[in-house]
Amino acid sequence: MNWNYLFAWFDRPLRQGSIVNNYQIKHTLGMGSYGFTYLAVSLQTQEEIVIKQLRTSKRRTASGRKSFQYEQSILERLKHPLIPKKHAAFSQGKQLFFTMDYVQGVTFEDLIFKHGQTFTEHEAFTILLSILQTVAYFHRLGIVHRDLRTPNLLWHAGQVHIIDFGLARYIGEQDERAEAFTDEKKLMREVHYRSDFYALGHFLLFLLYAGYKPTMKEERPWFEELILTKEGKHIIKRMLQIEQPYEEIDELCNQIQSMLKERETCCKSF
Numbered sequence: 001m002n003w004n005y006l007f008a009w010f011d012r013p014l015r016q017g018s019i020v021n022n023y024q025i026k027h028t029l030g031m032g033s034y035g036f037t038y039l040a041v042s043l044q045t046q047e048e049i050v051i052k053q054l055r056t057s058k059r060r061t062a063s064g065r066k067s068f069q070y071e072q073s074i075l076e077r078l079k080h081p082l083i084p085k086k087h088a089a090f091s092q093g094k095q096l097f098f099t100m101d102y103v104q105g106v107t108f109e110d111l112i113f114k115h116g117q118t119f120t121e122h123e124a125f126t127i128l129l130s131i132l133q134t135v136a137y138f139h140r141l142g143i144v145h146r147d148l149r150t151p152n153l154l155w156h157a158g159q160v161h162i163i164d165f166g167l168a169r170y171i172g173e174q175d176e177r178a179e180a181f182t183d184e185k186k187l188m189r190e191v192h193y194r195s196d197f198y199a200l201g202h203f204l205l206f207l208l209y210a211g212y213k214p215t216m217k218e219e220r221p222w223f224e225e226l227i228l229t230k231e232g233k234h235i236i237k238r239m240l241q242i243e244q245p246y247e248e249i250d251e252l253c254n255q256i257q258s259m260l261k262e263r264e265t266c267c268k269s270f
């Protein structure tokens with residue numbers, strides 16, 4: 001009998017209106033591989049909050065409980081205005097929960113697909129640079145996020161918030177599963193700063209492709225399809241490890257800064 005399969009069958013998110021530990025569930029925000037994420041409201045303060053719950057199937061495995069605990073310990077370590085703060089951890093019955101700040105933002109996925117937002121090269125690199133300032137904060141603490149994708153980057157009031165530290169690790173730690181991966185997933189999940197640059201390289205292409213209109217029938221590689229500056233292409237190639245990868249964040253930030261500055265000077269002279 002495959003018990004995991006049976007327990008997975010019992011995994012169901014809490015219903016809208018359910019009460020857990022003085023919070024009322026408004027709706028489910030996400031159903032990830034090891035947990036459910038809800039938007040809830042505190043019955044005491046009326047504040048909106050995010051609640052994460054470990055799936056029943058994962059609660060019964062040591063690795064599931066460890067991942068749940070791990071995300072909390074990373075969030076406890078991080079104190080940054082653009083990263084949600086962890087509040088409380090509690091259990092109800094046998095169910096395990098923790099709460100964190102609710103970021104009232106829109107994901108870049110929705111920004112592009114629902115709102116039709118497009119970005120120039122200059123805008124895309126400016127956004128990337130602002131994200132890298134937050135990434136530099138946790139890289140300095142030896143933490144790699146390993147999942148910097150469009151659903152985990154939220155745009156709010158002109159700033160980008162980073163969420164979902166469920167796959168984050170400290171440099172020097174091992175992730176046996178990641179070592180077994182090949183190709184793209186291996187580069188995304190490597191416990192090294194490079195993996196965050198790799199993910200953000202893809203994020204940047206995502207922004208740049210938002211406004212792309214094909215002019216030819218056949219598909220070409222991104223560096224032929226997108227009209228980009230030489231410096232822009234070079235930075236993306238290094239982020240994607242097509243050319244010599246960036247080993248740490250300062251070199252990447254410096255190159256983006258000088259590229260943006262050069263463009264500004266060049267445009268001002270017209």
Ligand SMILES: Nc1ncnc2c1ncn2[C@@H]1O[C@H](COP(=O)(O)OP(=O)(O)OP(=O)(O)O)[C@@H](O)[C@H]1O
Pocket residue numbers: 029030031032033034035037050084100101102103104105107151152163164166
């Ligand atoms: N602190 C937060 N503030 C606002 N929205 C959030 C927050 N945390 C998560 N969300 C929303 O919930 C969605 C799902 O949450 P989350 O990314 O934590 O879990 P998941 O992707 O479903 O699962 P997993 O952690 O297994 O990848 C996110 O894409 C985002 O829209």
